[in-house]
Amino acid sequence: xxxxxxxxxxxxxxxxxxxxxxxxxxxxxxxxxxxxxxxxxxxxxxxxxxxxxxxxxxxxxxxxxxxxxxxxxxxxxxxxxxxxxxxxxxxxxxxxxxxxxxxxxxxxxxxxxxx
Amino acid sequence: xxxxxxxxxxxxxxxxxxxxxxxxxxxxxxxxxxxxxxxxxxxxxxxxxxxxxxxxxxxxxxxxxxxxxxxxxxxxxxxxxxxxxxxxxxxxxxxxxxxxxxxxxxxxxxxxxx
Numbered sequence: 001x002x003x004x005x006x007x008x009x010x011x012x013x014x015x016x017x018x019x020x021x022x023x024x025x026x027x028x029x030x031x032x033x034x035x036x037x038x039x040x041x042x043x044x045x046x047x048x049x050x051x052x053x054x055x056x057x058x059x060x061x062x063x064x065x066x067x068x069x070x071x072x073x074x075x076x077x078x079x080x081x082x083x084x085x086x087x088x089x090x091x092x093x094x095x096x097x098x099x100x101x102x103x104x105x106x107x108x109x110x111x112x113x114x115x
Numbered sequence: 116x117x118x119x120x121x122x123x124x125x126x127x128x129x130x131x132x133x134x135x136x137x138x139x140x141x142x143x144x145x146x147x148x149x150x151x152x153x154x155x156x157x158x159x160x161x162x163x164x165x166x167x168x169x170x171x172x173x174x175x176x177x178x179x180x181x182x183x184x185x186x187x188x189x190x191x192x193x194x195x196x197x198x199x200x201x202x203x204x205x206x207x208x209x210x211x212x213x214x215x216x217x218x219x220x221x222x223x224x225x226x227x228x229x
Contacts, residue, residue, distance in 0.1 A: 009155070034218070043119075043205050043220030044158070089157055100165055101146045101209045101218070102173065105157035 012112040019077040021109045023090035026071060030092035034103070035064060035075045038087045047075070047088075077111075085113045117141055121206050121221035128196040128228045136191040136224050138206030144219075146209040147189040149173075149181065151202040152223075158205060164189055196228045 013019045025033070031052040036044035050057045050064045050073075057064050063076040073090050087110050091103040122137045140147065145166045150158035150173075160173030164183040178200055180192040189208075193200060206221045 041222075043207075043222050045220070046218060091157075100163060100171070101211070102148070102160055102163060103158075103218070105150075105159070107155070107157045 009107070010110045010112065012114060013080050014114050015080060015082060017080055019075075019080045019084070019111060021075045021077075021088050021111065023073040023075075023106050024071060025073060025090070025092050025106075027092060027094050027104070028068075028071065030094055030104075032093040033064070033066060033073050034091045035062075035073075036089045036091060036105075037084075038089065038108070040086075044089060080111075080113050082113050082115060085111055087111070119206055119208055119219050119221035121204075121224050123224060124222070125225045126227070128193075128226065130196060130198065130228060132196050133192070133194050134196070134226075136193070136204055136206075136226075138189045138191065138221060139187050140189075140206075140208040140219070141187065142208060142210065142219065143186060144208035144210045145186065146211075147183065148207045148209075149179070149189070149191045150205045150207065151175065152205060153202050161191065161204075193226075198228050200226065201228045202226060 034049040035047040037047050038044045048059045048062050048064050050066050055066050061078045065074045087108040089108045090106045094104040119140045148163045149161040152158045159175045161179050162181040164170045167183050167186050170181050170183050183189050204224045209218045
């Protein structure tokens with residue numbers, strides 16, 4: 001069945017270092033991928049997205065890489081700050097989402113930033 | 116512009132009780148969704164709506180019902196609460212399907228069934 005999974009449940013990094021959060025997806029029909037950040041007690045917040053016709057997209061301090069050959073997605077955060085501490089989810093639009101906008105979410109990776 | 120508003124924020128229910136989780140958005144979004152998030156897990160889709168009067172099941176609809184009488188409101192109904200429904204519930208909305216640009220989540224309702 002369809003699944004979106006993250007390689008590591010928890011990632012601990014030093015403040016100022018770069019962070020890389022990985023995600024594997026299984027649905028080759030997915031053509032849209034999103035990273036969300038969820039802080040404690042809050043709903044997920046959109047970080048960055050990428051379409052399957054791209055392999056890289058950059059935002060402010062964040063970069064998403066898409067490798068369709070191995071169905072792998074990663075989120076890179078430059079110069080990680082304490083405010084980046086949160087759970088990060090990848091999501092894909094999956095097979096047959098059509099015009100519904102439905103998403104399939106991974107389990108999440110907790111990013112801990114050490115001062 | 117409040118975005119997506121969910122009420123209540125917390126609730127404890129006894130087994131067999133019923134309740135409605137409220138969700139309203141003021142962005143005139145056509146697409147609305149209910150997800151549940153179990154501890155340490157990702158979000159799973161319960162129900163969704165592509166417009167007023169139109170609803171459909173998601174991945175985990177059993178034990179829930181929804182209605183969409185207006186563009187703004189998308190309440191989720193639990194008829195006979197069970198411990199398996201203990202979870203955090205998120206409502207979300209989007210102006211455009213096919214992309215999730217502008218997919219906005221509410222702050223969640225934490226439900227415990229005892």
